[in-house]
Amino acid sequence: MATVSELCVNSFQTFLFPTQPASEKVPDDLTPEEQQELENIRRRKQELLDDIQRLKDEIAEVTSEIENLGSTEERKNMQRNKQVAMGRKKFNMDPKKGIQFLIENELLKNTCDDIAQFLYKGEGLNKTAIGDYLGERDDLNLQVLHAFVELHEFTDLNLVQALRQFLWSFRLPGEAQKIDRMMESFAQRYCQCNPGVFQSTDTCYILSFAIIMLNTSLHNPNVKDKPPVERFISMNRGINEGGDLPEDLLRNLYDSIKNEPFKIPEDDGNDLTHTFFNPDREGWLLKLGGRVKTWKRRWFILTDNCLYYFEYTTDKEPRGIIPLENLSIREVEDKKPNSFELFIPDNKDQVIKACKTEADGRVVEGNHTFYRISAPTAEEKEEWMNSIKAAISRDPFYEMLAARKKKVSSMKRH
Numbered sequence: 001m002a003t004v005s006e007l008c009v010n011s012f013q014t015f016l017f018p019t020q021p022a023s024e025k026v027p028d029d030l031t032p033e034e035q036q037e038l039e040n041i042r043r044r045k046q047e048l049l050d051d052i053q054r055l056k057d058e059i060a061e062v063t064s065e066i067e068n069l070g071s072t073e074e075r076k077n078m079q080r081n082k083q084v085a086m087g088r089k090k091f092n093m094d095p096k097k098g099i100q101f102l103i104e105n106e107l108l109k110n111t112c113d114d115i116a117q118f119l120y121k122g123e124g125l126n127k128t129a130i131g132d133y134l135g136e137r138d139d140l141n142l143q144v145l146h147a148f149v150e151l152h153e154f155t156d157l158n159l160v161q162a163l164r165q166f167l168w169s170f171r172l173p174g175e176a177q178k179i180d181r182m183m184e185s186f187a188q189r190y191c192q193c194n195p196g197v198f199q200s201t202d203t204c205y206i207l208s209f210a211i212i213m214l215n216t217s218l219h220n221p222n223v224k225d226k227p228p229v230e231r232f233i234s235m236n237r238g239i240n241e242g243g244d245l246p247e248d249l250l251r252n253l254y255d256s257i258k259n260e261p262f263k264i265p266e267d268d269g270n271d272l273t274h275t276f277f278n279p280d281r282e283g284w285l286l287k288l289g290g291r292v293k294t295w296k297r298r299w300f301i302l303t304d305n306c307l308y309y310f311e312y313t314t315d316k317e318p319r320g321i322i323p324l325e326n327l328s329i330r331e332v333e334d335k336k337p338n339s340f341e342l343f344i345p346d347n348k349d350q351v352i353k354a355c356k357t358e359a360d361g362r363v364v365e366g367n368h369t370f371y372r373i374s375a376p377t378a379e380e381k382e383e384w385m386n387s388i389k390a391a392i393s394r395d396p397f398y399e400m401l402a403a404r405k406k407k408v409s410s411m412k413r414h
Helices: 005-018 033-093 095-104 112-121 127-135 140-149 157-170 176-193 203-219 229-235 248-258 378-393 398-414
Strands: 283-287 296-304 306-310 320-323 328-331 339-345 355-357 362-367 368-376
Touching: 033 095, 033 127, 095 112, 095 127, 112 127, 127 176, 140 176, 157 176, 157 203, 157 248, 176 203, 203 229, 203 248, 203 378, 203 398, 229 248, 283 355, 283 378, 296 378, 306 378, 328 378, 339 378
Parallel strands: none
Antiparallel strands: 283 296, 283 368, 296 306, 306 320, 320 355, 328 339, 339 368, 355 362
C-alpha cells in the first residue's frame, strides 16, 4: 500500500507531467485522516493549477501589450521620422516655413536654443538655407543666430581656425546686411572665447573680413594680382583701436590662408529645379529683345543673385540667365508703361554677361547692352526693382570693411 508521501509525489508528478498517468490508483482502505490529507493535497493542487493558469493568462496579456506597444511605438517613430524628413525638405525650400512646420508638429520646441541646435547639427539641411535663416533680422532669427554662434567653441583657436569652423557650418549669404549681422556675432563670440587677443570686437570683425578677402584674392583664378604678405600687413595697420596688430600674428594668418584655402560649403542646390523652389520673386513680365526689338512675355524668376526667364512656367530650363553681379537698375520712359532696365554703369556699350538658349537648344552668350523690362502695374514695377536691387551683388565685403574702418577711425579721433 502506498504511503501518503508517495501519493504526494505521484500527485505532483501528475501535475508537472500531465501527459503521464499516475503510477498508482488511490487505495480504498485509507483512514479518514489520510483521506482528508489527500483531499487537502488535491485542493492545493487545483489552487496551484488555477494560480498558474492565471499567471499564464497575465503573461499572455502582458506579452500582447508589449507586442502592441512595440508596434505602436515603431509606427510612431516611423511617422515622426517621416515628419522630420518632411520638415527638413520644407526648411530647404523655405526656412521659416520649415521651422514653423516642425514646431507645429511638436518635432522642435519653439525656443531659440532648440532651433539653434537643429541648425547646428544640420542633418539633412541645405547650408544655404541655414545661412539665409540665420541672416534674417526678425527678433527670433537674431536670437537663434546668437544661440547658434554660442554653440561654436573658439577657445585657443587663431582667427583663421575659428573662421574655418564657423564658415563651414552654413553658407554665407550674399546680402550685405545679413553678412554684417553674422560676422558681428562671430567677432563677439571669438573675443568672448579669447579675451585679450584683440582690443575690441571691431578689430576682430575687420580682420575677419580682411582674411576672407585675402582667401578670395589668393585662390580665385580670376584674380591675377595676388597680394604679398607685406600688402596684407599694410592694409591692416591701425585697426587695433588705432594701434597695429603684431606682425607675427598677421604673417601666421596670411600663411595659413595661403597654404590652405577656406573650405566653403557647396550650395546644395546645384539642380536648377531646386534653385527655383524658393525664389526671391517670380512673375510675368515683358522683355525687349536684343537684336530684334520686339516685346515678348516671359516668366521671370529672381533667385541666387540671378534673373532667370522662361517662355512658359512649366519649362524646366530657362530661356535666359542674367547674373546680377555689378549691374545697376533704373526706371526708364518707354512706350510700354512701368518700364525699367538693367545696365552696366559707366559703360553703356559693353555687352552684359548673360546667356540664352536658342530655338535649337544651343546655349549662347547674350547680346544685350541693357535689358529693358516692363511690369504689368506701377506697383509691381516698384516691387521688382526693389527685389532686384537687393539681389545685385557688388562684393559687400569691401563696403562693410570700409564702413567699419571708418567707424574705428572716428572713435579714435573722439
